[in-house]
């Protein structure tokens with residue numbers, strides 16, 4: 001169960017990143033080129049926030065079942081001194097939750113706005129900020145809390 005969740009969490013990260021990059025590029029192009037807001041823009045924003053929601057759910061489940069998190073909470077004070085442990089217990093979880101909130105606030109504001117250029121600008125700013133937070137909080141293989149780029153383990 002744990003390894004399945006961890007593998008899904010690792011894979012869905014790529015859906016989040018690809019969707020995030022696509023919506024950001026389309027938003028910038030729409031904003032700077034003063035383009036129409038299309039149904040595709042709306043659908044892709046939904047794909048991004050839905051992938052993020054799925055990842056949030058997987059992350060919360062991992063937080064409950066992960067042996068790493070259990071070990072951290074067994075001696076929280078000591079774990080805060082270990083970069084790789086503090087990262088997953090605090091920084092990763094917190095920054096990702098903030099990214100999810102920023103993306104949802106952005107989508108809600110876009111839907112309340114009528115003018116196409118303003119919609120694109122809001123998409124670029126909110127989805128762009130969410131994307132930056134996500135990229136910063138991913139445990140890349142070169143980061144102190146290094147994790148693989150792909151994981152496919154189910155038991």
Ligand code: HEM
Pocket residue numbers: 006007009010012013016052055056058059060062063066067068069088092093096097100134138139147148150151
């Ligand atoms: C929403 C965007 C998120 C992305 C893109 C993301 C990405 C990742 C990645 C790539 C890993 C490493 C997976 C591996 O070892 O193969 C990971 C690990 C982890 N994530 Fe996330 N995550 C997100 C949100 C969250 C949230 C919101 C939480 C908790 C509230 C969370 C909790 C964890 C935990 C606990 C681990 C380590 C589990 C372990 O090693 O036992 N994640 N995450």
